[in-house]
Amino acid sequence: MKRMFSKRAREAKASEVRELLKLTDNNDIIAFGGGLPAQEAFPVEEMIEVCKDILVAHGTKAMQYATTEGNNEIRGLMQEIMKEKGITAEIENILVTSGSQQGLDLTAKVFIEEGDKVICEKPTYMAAINAFKPFSPQFLEVEMEEDGITLEDLEALLQQNPDAKFIYTIPDFQNPTGRSMSLGKRKKLVHIANKYDILIIEDNPYSELRFSGETSPPIKSFDTEGRVIYLSTFSKIVCPGFRIGWVCGEKEIINKYGLLKQGTDLHTNIFSQLQILYFFKTYDIKQRINKVREIYKKKRDVMIETIEKEFPKEVEFTRPMGGMFVWVTLPEDMEAKKLLEKAITQGVAFVPGEAFYASSEVKNTLRLNFSGLEEDKIQIGIRRLAEVIKNEM
């Protein structure tokens, strides 16, 4: 049967690391490997009411086929959310997607032809690499600083590659590093995109999860030529299981996303679109977001404090002001994948950083998730990890 598979299918392989992390599912290993939002913040009770309200108000319409573009009321909600961030959009600028991940798949479908150059941060979100890869782009990486992508390197790269299609960036609490792009860089990035006639894909799932420092408006809010395509989701402020996200961009672009979405899944689950909509209609979302931030802040604080106390000085790590992840850089001669094997035997797990590099090989980094674990577990887990690292050094 193998000869039947497409090149993209032949190349799609289960990652070694994923297989390794599966071992951590069913025992007492403390797993920093996942990327789960804190589920203690999910509105379970409220959702029982919401489901009932939807079915009483919409009846069979909540269960029928729906439009590819998405429910107009929820598009209106997305419009409001973006307006508060300084992005002006009409409903026709918005497409509801089956999670933000589908926004990435459609981005690939709309823009990438085999060999097309795609610029991303080094490191970048693993699942974005996985979404783009089946369409065979050539990945170009740009180094990051504490305040986001290194603009000088980006310009140099664009001078060498004037035909690059887009820059993919996660400006707030980037996955995997937890870093955020400074206000100044956001503005300059738009400037550079205009100068070199390139698109920006702004993936912004975490922006509401800020628990310290000052908020910067999205890159899209500085867009002067319709070059920024903005992706977001309700996964982190309500819950991820419903798979409701959206894409915002120029009408001509969103129209193409919609046409290609049609063949991809016809439309996004209408019941869950209404679940999100009614949840926003009925409950105080600001209050909820504050609750989520408080939970996340505590977890981050525990993780950072324990790292500071326990990790050897040679190990570097980020201090995110929001989001879900801390990024750790081990001494150069250490390999995170080898470390993981030992860590598992000591009852702790993480994701080695290598999967987050689109084209280069970097072996001494790793990602720690703090949102998905209880505070006492974070403490114990970090202590275990510190021991493993010390033993390796």
Added chain:
Amino acid sequence: MKRMFSKRAREAKASEVRELLKLTDNNDIIAFGGGLPAQEAFPVEEMIEVCKDILVAHGTKAMQYATTEGNNEIRGLMQEIMKEKGITAEIENILVTSGSQQGLDLTAKVFIEEGDKVICEKPTYMAAINAFKPFSPQFLEVEMEEDGITLEDLEALLQQNPDAKFIYTIPDFQNPTGRSMSLGKRKKLVHIANKYDILIIEDNPYSELRFSGETSPPIKSFDTEGRVIYLSTFSKIVCPGFRIGWVCGEKEIINKYGLLKQGTDLHTNIFSQLQILYFFKTYDIKQRINKVREIYKKKRDVMIETIEKEFPKEVEFTRPMGGMFVWVTLPEDMEAKKLLEKAITQGVAFVPGEAFYASSEVKNTLRLNFSGLEEDKIQIGIRRLAEVIKNEM
């Protein structure tokens, strides 16, 4: 911005017909154009209970990220459904998809490279064409008879094209024709696939909707070499709005579907997977399917009786024993698209057949949907359409 679009995005165009049919949304036009299941059969009341039960039993787990492969219990349910049809599968042979449409998108991702030959029925399901097209296959069409695909033509085609990747077929109450493949042809088709070393994609959304004649087992039940990939959905037996479907095939193949699904949408909405599961656990599904069949039979009967009475003899049409569609062939010199323009002015609409041909141009066919309309409307609509046809002849 246009220069940025991929070839597949440049080629994706809103269909003229779809635009025309949009006119029929908000007024008293009787629209046979859609493909909506009868919503009077959707279990709204039951779903209120189901949602509550899920949230009480699973709590936050019903809202959290879930596995790409799908919930194991619902995979077990899919396994049982297929077992009753004669398909033996293990859980690892099954992938939950975001509607059957995603099964088609993933089929394209797993198998189609640019220029690959894909065989389909003439006519075939429009949205399958739309799912495959972005991956640039070469479509080869095979004529249909009343009892399904013409096997002699298929063999001739395979002799000329030994490198074809797969045959795409809808054996039960095909969309758009309403035709079903005979038992004999199902067996022979597997035989031919073995002989010519080709895959079969069996798309089977309608099989439960049989209201007369005898059931034939799926093609997959005759599969001897793991060449049949079986797609199905809960859209027609529960409701389409939840977007829950599945793919069944050899483990090696399902593994590739899963790997590519990961980049496409991470996983299918877990809440809706549980909605389907709990609905099956709590309610008598056989009774429900019988209710659905009864509703559909009445509608089909009204449509066929009215057509027989009102349409000119020169117009041919299918008499489906299940499903949702009747296929009409006009005299050769008539153009369905032109007819539609006139029909709309007379308060009735349908889908011209041309969108259902993957590569050929046929202008004198059209599809009528009976499941989505009340019986009295079906009668009035068919009378209106008969008048329009008579006036054209």
